[in-house]
Amino acid sequence: MLPILSFEQAPPISVPYRFFLTAPLFGIVAGLILTWYGPAALLSRWSSGALAMTHLIVVDFMLQAMCGALLQFVAVVAGANIWRPRLVATVVHPLITTGAVLLASAFVLEWPPLFLMAAATFAISLGFFLTVMAFALLLTPARGMTIHVLRLAIFGLLVTLVLGVILACVLGLQQTGFPLLMFVNVHVAWGLGGWALMLVIGVSFLVVPMFQLTPAYPVWLTRVLPLGLLLVLSVWSMHLIAANGEAQAWQSAVGFAGMLLAGLYAITTLWLQLRRRRRLTDVTFFYWRVAMLALLGYALSWGLFAALPQLGSHPRAPLWLGVLILPGVFLSIIIGMLYKIMPFLNWLHLQRIVSAKTPPPNMKQMIPEKAMRGQMTMHFAALALLLAAVLWPPLAPAAGMVFAASCIWLEWNLIGAVRIYKRFKVQILADAASRES
Amino acid sequence: MAVKVMSTSIHKNSLTFFLGQNAMPTISQTLPAHHKHCDDLFSAAEEAAQRGQWKTCSEATGRYMQTMLAHFDAEESLLFPAFENATGMTSGPTQMMRIEHDQMRNLLGQLEVAQKAQDADTFSGVAETLLILMQQHNMKEENILYPMCDQTLGAQVEQLSAQLSARLAEA
Numbered sequence: 001m002l003p004i005l006s007f008e009q010a011p012p013i014s015v016p017y018r019f020f021l022t023a024p025l026f027g028i029v030a031g032l033i034l035t036w037y038g039p040a041a042l043l044s045r046w047s048s049g050a051l052a053m054t055h056l057i058v059v060d061f062m063l064q065a066m067c068g069a070l071l072q073f074v075a076v077v078a079g080a081n082i083w084r085p086r087l088v089a090t091v092v093h094p095l096i097t098t099g100a101v102l103l104a105s106a107f108v109l110e111w112p113p114l115f116l117m118a119a120a121t122f123a124i125s126l127g128f129f130l131t132v133m134a135f136a137l138l139l140t141p142a143r144g145m146t147i148h149v150l151r152l153a154i155f156g157l158l159v160t161l162v163l164g165v166i167l168a169c170v171l172g173l174q175q176t177g178f179p180l181l182m183f184v185n186v187h188v189a190w191g192l193g194g195w196a197l198m199l200v201i202g203v204s205f206l207v208v209p210m211f212q213l214t215p216a217y218p219v220w221l222t223r224v225l226p227l228g229l230l231l232v233l234s235v236w237s238m239h240l241i242a243a244n245g246e247a248q249a250w251q252s253a254v255g256f257a258g259m260l261l262a263g264l265y266a267i268t269t270l271w272l273q274l275r276r277r278r279r280l281t282d283v284t285f286f287y288w289r290v291a292m293l294a295l296l297g298y299a300l301s302w303g304l305f306a307a308l309p310q311l312g313s314h315p316r317a318p319l320w321l322g323v324l325i326l327p328g329v330f331l332s333i334i335i336g337m338l339y340k341i342m343p344f345l346n347w348l349h350l351q352r353i354v355s356a357k358t359p360p361p362n363m364k365q366m367i368p369e370k371a372m373r374g375q376m377t378m379h380f381a382a383l384a385l386l387l388a389a390v391l392w393p394p395l396a397p398a399a400g401m402v403f404a405a406s407c408i409w410l411e412w413n414l415i416g417a418v419r420i421y422k423r424f425k426v427q428i429l430a431d432a433a434s435r436e437s
Numbered sequence: 438m439a440v441k442v443m444s445t446s447i448h449k450n451s452l453t454f455f456l457g458q459n460a461m462p463t464i465s466q467t468l469p470a471h472h473k474h475c476d477d478l479f480s481a482a483e484e485a486a487q488r489g490q491w492k493t494c495s496e497a498t499g500r501y502m503q504t505m506l507a508h509f510d511a512e513e514s515l516l517f518p519a520f521e522n523a524t525g526m527t528s529g530p531t532q533m534m535r536i537e538h539d540q541m542r543n544l545l546g547q548l549e550v551a552q553k554a555q556d557a558d559t560f561s562g563v564a565e566t567l568l569i570l571m572q573q574h575n576m577k578e579e580n581i582l583y584p585m586c587d588q589t590l591g592a593q594v595e596q597l598s599a600q601l602s603a604r605l606a607e608a
Contacts, residue, residue, distance in 0.1 A: 076573060077580070144580045210572040213476050278480045278568075280487055280561075344569045351540060359547060362562030363569065 010075055011085035013349045017418060018093050019068025020338055024411040026060030026100060027331070031382075031404025033108070038400075039393035044315035045322065052107040057326050058191060059122075060100035061407075065334045066199060067092060067129060069341065070150075074133065077206065078140040078147055088132050095125030103168070115172035119165045126161050130154060145222040149202030152226050156194025156233070163187035186237050193258060194233050196330050201225055201265060203337075208269060211340065212276040212285060217268060225265055232258040252306050263299035266292040283372040287336025290380060294328030316390050323386045327379075327403065335379060335410060339372050342414060346421045354428050361424060367417050375413055378406040462598045464516065464590070465583040468508075471605050472575045475504055479568065486552065486560045494560075498552045502545050507608030509538040511601050516586060519597055523589045530582050537574045541567065 030053045034041050041049025071089065075082050082088065099121035106114035137151050164187055170178045209216050235254045269292045273285070301321055305312030343366035350360035385399035478501035485494035517531040544567040551560035587594055 077576060141585070142580045143584050147580075206576060210569075210576070213480055277477060279484050282565075340569070344566070347566055348570075359543065362547075362559070363566040364558070364562030 010348070011071055011082065011089075013345055013421070015085045015089040016068040016072040016341070016345065018089060019064045019071075020342065021411070021414055021418065022093070022097055023061045023064040023068075023334070024407045024414065026056045026064070026104075027407030028404045028411070029104070030056040030061070031400045031402075031407060033104075034400030035397045035404065036400075038396045042316060042319055042390060042393045042396050045318040048107050048110060050319065050322075052104045054322060054326070055107065056100065056104045057331070058196075059103060060097070062196060062326075062330055062334065063096060063100070064093075065338065066196070067096065069203075069334075069337065070133060070199075072341070072345070073203065074136055074150065078137060078142040078150070081139070082136045083132050088129065092125050092129045095121055096129075099125060106168075106171070112172045112174055115168040119168035119172065122161060122168075123165050126157070130158050130161070144205075145226075146202045146205050149198060149205065149222075149226045152230055153195055153198040153202055156190055156198050159233075159237075160187060160191040160195050163190065182239050186239050189233055189236050189258075192325060193229055193262075197262065197265075198226060198229060200330070200333055201229075204269060207337070207340075208272060208288065211278075212273060213278040214272040214276040217272065221264070221268060225261060228261045229258070232261065255302065255306065259299040259302045262295055266295040266299070270296075283369070283376050284336040284340045286376060287332045287339075290383075291329045291332035291336070294324050294332065294383075298324040298329065316393075320387065320390045323383070323390055327383050327386060332379070332383075335376070338410075338414065339367060342417045343367055346417055350421065350424055350428065353425065353432075360428070361420065366420055367413050371409075371413050371416070375406060375409040378402065378409055382406045462602070463583075463594055464586045464598055464601070465579070467598045467601050468512075468516075468583060469575070469579050471504075471508055472579070475501070475508060475571070478504055479564070479571070482548075482552075483561070483564045483568075486557055486564070489557065491552070491555050494552055498548060502549065504608055505541065505545060507605060509542065511604040513538065515597060515600055515604065519590055519593060520582075520586050523591075523593075530577075530585070534574070534578065534582065537570065541570060541574070544570065 033049055033053050033056070037047075037049035041047055041053065044050065045054075068089075071082060071085055075085070099118050102114050102118035102121060105111075106118055133154050134151075137147065137154060140147060163183055167180070167183055167187060170180065170183075205217050205222055208214055232254055235250070236258070239251070270289065273289060273292075298321060301324065305317050305321075311317065343363040346366045347360055347363050354360050382399065382403035382405075385395060385402050389395035389399040478497065482494055482497035482501045485491075485497050513535060517534070521527045521531055544563055547563045548560065548567065551563055590597060
């Protein structure tokens, strides 16, 4: 018996857009927090400012954008039936937004009950989201490596969530004697590697060849990368049960294996881009390229820190890695993808309501190229300044301001796309009404 | 000409990898290779427009359009009816694919107008839209529809593959 496929599961445009439009707002807040705290935020990864900024970027900017994109992407790529996408978005979007505000406030205000409230909010909202996505991805008849990798990414988010909820409860209940550092290390590894990087890898198997007409990723690599990453993360998680001394011994080896995989992925993607058949380059292409260079920089820096413990044990070493991986890798990819997804969704939804005689504006008319390039330059400037501020903290306020400004510009560009969508929709419907009358 | 390009450009996507090199040609092998051929023709037309080489662009656009239209026609006249007969599904995936073909036909028309008017901005905007639509359409066909065809059409697959290849080679 064949599953019924309609291919028509693309959710209403408001489903992904609410997530996309919210995401940059928290980047603005993160930039302002850095400006406000100044060098104090960069004392170490454990400073209130650093923890608040990190979570604003990962659970709000990144998680928002990734949830929105998944709701759209899974429906199209997997032909998977997402159960009532509008309802899912209506429940999940406000809850994860609230959760992110609660969590960032908990770090800034250092008020324990906020951690408990954040934990509950995320457990409910992401638990619901994960259940819906898991059903869609497990029941799809679609084939291809991307589907498998997306399933792994969903599992990665589940592990990150569970560990995050445990950590928030420990902080909320002010439990002492809990092995906090070990849990944090495993939580971070699953969040960055098992969820975010896994998702990027799965999506890139499709979109890198698609946007630039590059050769496909080598088949062996599409198997080795996700499975290797899963293996590395599983062994890394043994941290939680191994005695401290024992863990130290193999921790570096496992970490190296993980960095090798990340480096291999970055180099392969850059190599595929060099072999692209489409010569035209655009903002999305540059964003991907810089993201892959940042990922390579991250893997190399990690190796350097492991090889030179004096350097690696510096309190600001994890911040250097954090800047490379968060704004450098993940935000670059997300912004680059948003600049492709939103113009296409605008076009897709508009062309459904127009007649063949009055075509909707094409993708390049949705967000001005100049505005995207300007925003991209500012994002890269912010990235350079953030890295410089890790080396020389007095630069922190300037870096925070430029980062906030790049997020404001991004928000402005995305709102512009929505306004064009609305304007044309009104115009098209008015044209249709006048023809009928 | 098209056959030659197709035979050299069969890419090792995951499906052909799983099926092995010696298997009889399936839908999942024949048509993705032609998608890739269309991509190449698209790229040539787009590059010529970007460089302002309108004479080259006119030829490249013409060849690209002709090949795309032949692909749609082969699917709509051979593959989709066979799938619909075998499964009884007439309003499912094949209907959606037909709608997307029409959307692409429309964009191809716009591309031709822009090429004739030597309007580089419009050409590039329409090309970008067409590329994304074309790629996500191919993805759905290659990941979902073609494997379903191979699965449901059974003994007909080999003959249908040969017919599709022959039809596409004529274009």
